Amino acid sequence: MFRKNIQQVNRLMRTALPLMTKLNIAPTPYNYGIWYEYASNRTPQLNQAIDSTLRKFSILPDFVSKELFYEFVLPNERHHSISQSPRLNDVANDLESSTKKISKDVSNFEQTLFKTRKVLKTANKPDHLEKVVNYLEKETIKVNKATESFNRSLLEAQEELEQLKIELAKMRQDVEIDPMTQLANRKGFERQLFAYLPYAEDDLTLLLIDIDNLGLVNAEYDKRVGTSLIRYIARLLHSLLPEKAFIARLEGGKFVIIVSEMELSLASQFAEKIRKEVSSQKIRYKNTKTLLKQITISIGVATLLGEESSEQLITRVQNNLDHAKQTGKNRIVNH
Numbered sequence: 657m658f659r660k661n662i663q664q665v666n667r668l669m670r671t672a673l674p675l676m677t678k679l680n681i682a683p684t685p686y687n688y689g690i691w692y693e694y695a696s697n698r699t700p701q702l703n704q705a706i707d708s709t710l711r712k713f714s715i716l717p718d719f720v721s722k723e724l725f726y727e728f729v730l731p732n733e734r735h736h737s738i739s740q741s742p743r744l745n746d747v748a749n750d751l752e753s754s755t756k757k758i759s760k761d762v763s764n765f766e767q768t769l770f771k772t773r774k775v776l777k778t779a780n781k782p783d784h785l786e787k788v789v790n791y792l793e794k795e796t797i798k799v800n801k802a803t804e805s806f807n808r809s810l811l812e813a814q815e816e817l818e819q820l821k822i823e824l825a826k827m828r829q830d831v832e833i834d835p836m837t838q839l840a841n842r843k844g845f846e847r848q849l850f851a852y853l854p855y856a857e858d859d860l861t862l863l864l865i866d867i868d869n870l871g872l873v874n875a876e877y878d879k880r881v882g883t884s885l886i887r888y889i890a891r892l893l894h895s896l897l898p899e900k901a902f903i904a905r906l907e908g909g910k911f912v913i914i915v916s917e918m919e920l921s922l923a924s925q926f927a928e929k930i931r932k933e934v935s936s937q938k939i940r941y942k943n944t945k946t947l948l949k950q951i952t953i954s955i956g957v958a959t960l961l962g963e964e965s966s967e968q969l970i971t972r973v974q975n976n977l978d979h980a981k982q983t984g985k986n987r988i989v990n991h
């Protein structure tokens with residue numbers, strides 16, 4: 657993108673900048689990069705991804721801009737930063753030296769075969785032939801060993817890369833995991849919702865769940881009891897999840913469940929099941945064995961409507977939760 661002539665750059669920036677201003681896009685380097693590319697219209701997948709994100713979210717969240725930037729604008733840049741990892745450098749260096757060695761060994765063997773063929777044309781005595789056979793056998797064993805050693809290097813590199821892949825996935829997960837409950841955190845939720853939205857029809861439902869009177873639990877028993885209760889409810893909710901559902905803890909005693917492929921009426925039945933299950937628990941604080949008074953939760957339920965953005969969906973589900981709290985708690989609201 658940076659090698660274009662200056663008039664073309666100016667023309668594209670003149671298209672990109674008003675678009676960014678109109679859509680209230682923050683003037684970050686990532687955004688400049690992707691909106692410049694958008695204006696150039698030369699990467700249809702990028703334009704489609706931006707259009708679909710704006711349709712669903714109304715905005716272009718920062719983390720999405722970064723993803724799009726690395727995916728479509730400067731894919732090599734991410735390569736570059738990963739390639740700075742010393743372990744990856746080691747793998748690349750090892751592979752380079754073993755590749756050089758095997759190339760040399762194979763080329764030597766080719767020479768040997770060439771020479772052997774030449775000698776065979778003139779060799780007519782048995783001892784002469786025997787020498788050729790022995791020589792060929794020795795060289796074959798040598799190249800065989802070299803190949804084995806190269807295969808081992810390849811296997812080691814493959815294993816190291818597998819390991820690095822696992823570690824990278826874990827690093828990403830750590831950033832999106834709530835250490836208190838081991839559920840996803842708000843960032844994990846946002847990423848998951850973003851992943852679901854482009855494919856969602858009218859069957860993507862959010863359940864926003866909040867433990868009732870957590871402040872009172874803290875005051876009456878102790879804050880540690882409240883925290884232990886949050887963990888307990890997290891485990892219980894997780895155990896009740898249907899297939900194709902995702903749960904995250906947003907803050908305090910507040911959780912969100914995304915259920916895909918479930919319409920409002922079924923999702924509401926599921927919410928009701930969770931509510932009943934929680935209210936029927938006999939919960940003891942494990943350290944003192946104190947039996948807590950009845951614990952309840954309130955739930956807002958909302959299903960994605962047509963071209964609704966994620967923000968609008970989240971606002972509706974929050975309104976429903978607020979309504980459940982204002983009208984007595986320990987209930988679900990889904991309108």
Ligand SMILES: Nc1nc2c(ncn2[C@@H]2O[C@H](COP(=O)(O)OP(=O)(O)OP(=O)(O)O)[C@@H](O)[C@H]2O)c(=O)[nH]1
Pocket residue numbers: 866867868869870871872874878879880881882883884886907908909981985
């Ligand atoms: N023990 C504990 N308490 C927390 C934690 N995070 C937030 N809280 C408390 O949770 C309470 C959340 O407040 P609210 O949700 O506004 O009120 P609530 O007391 O739960 O009452 P309602 O939501 O109206 O039912 C506050 O008292 C916070 O101090 C936590 O990690 N551990």
